Amino acid sequence: MSEVLPAGSPAAAEEADLARARDGDGAAFTRLVQPLRRELHAHCYRMLGSVHDADDALQDALLRAWRGLGRFEGRGSLRSWLYKVATHACLDAVESRGRRALPVDLGPSSERAVLDDVPPADVAWLGPYPDAGLGDDGTAGRYAQREAVELAFVAALQHLPGNQRAALLLFEVLGFAVAEIAALMDTSTTSVNSALARARRVVAEKVPQRSQQQALRLVGDARLRQVVAAYAGALERGDADAMVALLTEDVTWSMPPMPHWYRGIEAVTDFVVRVPMTSCPPWRHRETSANGQPAVACYLWDERAGAHLPWAINVLTLRDGLIAEVTSFVGAEHFPPFGLPASLP
Structure with a gap:
């Protein structure tokens, strides 16, 4: 027997909007996803290292979510399902675009100023993230939200394969359980634990102990x-x-x-x-x-x-x-x- 939600409650309003969105109401879908856009965008940035790539990935994810809303059965939260869609959109982008770098990733430092510095054409560069308005979104991960967009952390993530990147972010930043991550990433808990172990080793080597x-x-x-x-x-x-x-x-x-x-x-x-x-x-x-x-x-x-x-x-x-x-x-x-x-x- 399904639970009867109190009329006028936020949960009841979400259920009503979800029903409308499944019937093709674009305004209802916008109301559902709007409160989550900021944190989903930050997740895409952590995965991809670029605001512009995050914009594209989030747009792609929301389009996938809109088209596939009928497949959301409501067994978990809408937020978890949207993270699944966004993560897969980012994984596709990682596979097609590769990782982003900083100059320290390319070679040793220079002892004197180089006046004729010419940007290489074949390097995708890490970009800055505008963090105004980024605060605690209620997640239970080890990393606070601002710590999880710090340059050292995002740069370290770029050294990980996409699946390790996703597993680490979903567990350490967003607080999902291993079993939830396995479901989100369509894999096994063994694979998630292996990806987490590998990712933690790389990040520990590259990120200062003090954030x-x-x-x-x-x-x-x-x-x-x-x-x-x-x-x-x-x-x-x-x-x-x-x-x-x-x-x-x-x-x-x-x-x-x-x-x-x-x-x-x-x-x-x-x-x-x-x-x-x-x-x-x-x-x-x-x-x-x-x-x-x-x-x-x-x-x-x-x-x-x-x-x-x-x-x-x-x-x-x-x-x-x-x-x-x-x-x-x-x-x-x-x-x-x-x-x-x-x-x-």
Whole structure:
């Protein structure tokens, strides 16, 4: 005997919308999936390492869900079923597009600034994630939602085959049980446990023990604001000494899609002095947040446009109150998802 839901309750409203959606009501389907879009999009980003790929995968998944809604029998939650559809859409994308990389994945660091850096044409690059509004969505995984979009974690995921990526995210981030994951991925619990074991080994080797969320809590809001403002100010003024004072001795700096990257205070100082502070026109900036980390959107002066135009989103990784890593995602295409202006005067 089926349970009678109280009239007017959220569960009753969902049941009514589900019935309407199965009858072809697109507005009812939109009401069903809208509360889950944000977390599903974040899942697709973790799987694929690109906001634009996540957009495509989520659109594909929702289309599959709309067309296949009649196959949803209601034995589990609609949320679990949508995660199954989205995961399979992402797995198809992983198979067709391969993994995304950062410059550190391509080769050793450079000791001096490379002025003629030419982006390779055959590399798919990891991209930044606009995390505004990303909070606790009630999942029970080991990783908090912002920890699960941090650059180090998402970059480590890219070294895993698609099935290991999916198993780790579904278990460690979203809190699904192994048996549930096996059902979601149409495989056995033995295969899921094997994928989890392999994935955990790779991630443990590549992700720092202390997450950025933990590091930022230790830094404190006041120091964090100070560091971000000082970084942006030093860049705008061309003040290399002020910039270097913010960096750790083992700092790294990369600029995807440029293949060269720099490690250590001497190499990074040489790069900073010769490239952003000497070779480039004046900068302006907007502070933002990306991948659960502080970020600075940099705009470069364009004489023909008579304005500062989008150039790069610099994602900062902090340690002990200093900047341990700068990842400058170069390209105007990164700016719209962050809701940033198209130019600055």
